[in-house]
Amino acid sequence: MLRAAWLVGTLLVSSSALFAEPAQTRIVCRGNIHLAQREDLTKKLKRITGWSDLRFDRDGMLRLGTKEPVGGSPTARALLEQSAFGSNFIVLEDASKRSEVVFSRVIAGKWKYESSNSPSAFVVQIDFADFAHVMGDERAREAFDAGWGLLHELDHIVNESLDATSLGEAGECEDHINQMRRECNLPERASYFFTLLPLTSDPVFMTRLVRLAFEQEQTTPNKKKRYWLVWDANLVGGLDEQKQIASLR
Numbered sequence: 001m002l003r004a005a006w007l008v009g010t011l012l013v014s015s016s017a018l019f020a021e022p023a024q025t026r027i028v029c030r031g032n033i034h035l036a037q038r039e040d041l042t043k044k045l046k047r048i049t050g051w052s053d054l055r056f057d058r059d060g061m062l063r064l065g066t067k068e069p070v071g072g073s074p075t076a077r078a079l080l081e082q083s084a085f086g087s088n089f090i091v092l093e094d095a096s097k098r099s100e101v102v103f104s105r106v107i108a109g110k111w112k113y114e115s116s117n118s119p120s121a122f123v124v125q126i127d128f129a130d131f132a133h134v135m136g137d138e139r140a141r142e143a144f145d146a147g148w149g150l151l152h153e154l155d156h157i158v159n160e161s162l163d164a165t166s167l168g169e170a171g172e173c174e175d176h177i178n179q180m181r182r183e184c185n186l187p188e189r190a191s192y193f194f195t196l197l198p199l200t201s202d203p204v205f206m207t208r209l210v211r212l213a214f215e216q217e218q219t220t221p222n223k224k225k226r227y228w229l230v231w232d233a234n235l236v237g238g239l240d241e242q243k244q245i246a247s248l249r
Contacts, residue, residue: 025084026119029060030093037094037128037146044147048184049077073183075176076151083154088120090157092150095125102238103130104149106156124153130236140214140227143186152177164192187216187227194238197230208233 029038038056046054050072053065062084069077083090091109095101109121131146155161155176164171170178171192178188190213197209214227233239 025062025064026086026089027062027084028089028091029056029062030091031060033060033092033094033126040128041092041126041146041150044145045080045150048073048147048151048180049080051077071184073180075183076180079151079154079158079176079180082158086158088122088157090154091121091123093123093125095127096129098125098127099237101125101127101130102236103127104146104153106153122157124150126150127236130231133231133235134229135231136211136229137214137227139187139216140212140229143181143184143189143214144212144229148177148181151180167191167193187214187225189213190215190226194233208239210239 033041038060042055046052050069051065051067052070053063053067055063055065057063062080064080064084089109095104104124104126106122106124109123111118111121126146126149128146131144131149134141134144152173155173159173159176161173161176162171163173168191170189174189174192181188194210194212197211209230210233212229214229215224216227217223218225
């Protein structure tokens, strides 16, 4: 069972002859994802997976490429392959500056012209503008961007993984994503939930700064280095959600 955030609503997904080729992938960008956003997402996925020729084609279909990967996360590659050639159809949508989307989320999709053999459809909404508001340690920023957000949502779809329900936990889904971060030698997300910075608890402050912790094991036994990300929740959103969830939902 997935978090209630999945049940926010459905979007109409147009259906056509999308599955004529056996090797056709089932991940496609909607037209509202601009070329610059698509290129940025491609760059991030290349870095995470190690697939240098990964791309979105002219029709917006994700192509994983044919070259051998160089570096990157084997777990991330496996998740993308399962997503791209699995039983579900996945549409990526730009949800920038939409108040109900905090970084990213996945919702159920509905075929515009549904038939008995239509696959299950999901829409991954990415708020690219939210990621632009994130500040903090460079290492943590490398571990938290639109590419990682997409992988988080794909894990929800493919593995039906759950998010955390308690403070101090990363949750099942982020545990999977943290495995990928380790394989990329990046710090891991320490908690699913963000916390308010102490100085922003005063109502006179116009900003509502929040922070999210990432950690990485050090060579010294039992030692971890902590990295922080900070953003203004007035701009990104999420403050009015139960327990102030830092959504990569």
